[in-house]
Amino acid sequence: MDFSFTPKVEELRARLLAFFDEFIYPSEAAYHEEIQRNRAAGNPWLPLQLLEPLKQRAREQGLWNLFLPRSERAPQGLSNLEYAPLSEIMGRVYWAAEVFNCSAPDTGNMETLERYGSEAQKTQWLEPLLAGDIRSAFLMTEPSVASSDATNIECSIRRDGDSYVINGRKWFSSGAGDPRCTLYIVMGKTDPAAATHQQQSMILVPAQTSGVRTLRALTVFGYDDAPHGHMEIDLHDVRVPADHLLLGEGRGFEIAQGRLGPGRIHHCMRTIGAAERALELLCRRVQSRVAFGKRLAEQSVWHERIAQSRCMIEQARLLTLKAAYMMDTVGNKVARREIAMIKAVAPTMACQIIDWAIQAHGGAGVSDDFPLAGSYAGIRSLRLADGPDEVHNGTIARLELAHYAGQAHG
Incomplete structure (x- = not known):
């Protein structure tokens, strides 16, 4: 195994390190100051204006969407091995990955859509995520069961004609606090009687769908991580078109x-x-x-x-x-x-x-x-x-x- 950096990665790494020295480290104090201003004004859940010019600079310098390999929609994407040293640099400041459109849970959701989404789903959701126009959340963990065993998940996804109806409660839904969060990928059960690992499915739920209710922001060691947030969400008779299901029933x-x-x-x-x-x-x-x-x-x-x-x-x-x-x-x-x-x-x-x-x-x-x-x-x-x-x-x-x-x- 050869872990040496290719000339391409060396060049990207040098460019990213310079970007951190010039823009990220000098912005750390201002980042927290903007959050505190928003909090003092009564709304910490506002997108940070500080990040927008940084995102534009990242795009201009070819440091955008580097995480997604083998995608026609993101041809600049790197292999996992190429991306590793760059992601490591991004991790030096916990909010920096968003500047390069490489932050969780969006990266995982974009990879999910790239691998398993239909062309229509990719056009509707993947493309605006790659453009950084919207954010997303992944709803899997539930408060009433030990979600470390995903077979325990109780959220129901029931077929009703040309729709699916979703009922359940999710929590620690990271990213759902961001007002730009437009899409939830929800994991639930379509057939509780099926074989253990064929009961679950994943479905795309627009965040503004009727029946979706954010109950509270959860804290992590006292941090609410605004404006990102880890939300507890109630899904009550949430109805979405059947074509919002990913890949097929039982493929979750x-x-x-x-x-x-x-x-x-x-x-x-x-x-x-x-x-x-x-x-x-x-x-x-x-x-x-x-x-x-x-x-x-x-x-x-x-x-x-x-x-x-x-x-x-x-x-x-x-x-x-x-x-x-x-x-x-x-x-x-x-x-x-x-x-x-x-x-x-x-x-x-x-x-x-x-x-x-x-x-x-x-x-x-x-x-x-x-x-x-x-x-x-x-x-x-x-x-x-x-x-x-x-x-x-x-x-x-x-x-x-x-x-x-x-x-x-x-």
């Missing part, structure tokens, strides 16, 4: 596996970038602070933590690149062990490094003066999002045990 699990593979690895790529940023902040902090007569950087406990952090980042990066390489060469299904491994490894690694960085900053580390507290909250939630650690570890263990099943014991 198949779509979910196709959607979650790329989505998971994108999260991991960005997580490595967040860990790199945390380590950078840690190193700068310990060199500037004196405690008990010497700089923190001269105290051996910080040598240990810095060394471990570098080792952990490099290990996670190599595993991510291997998973990306396999997804490109043998497909998501064959690469499911590597995808599960990196999804379990990367957020745990980043949480530890961010925690050490917070410790190095003392009280400032848990404040909003630095991005560490917010970064920790977001990345700790990734140990639940797209499947909890325990589910990924179970997948890894089953595949490992299957490898040795039936072999003679020594």
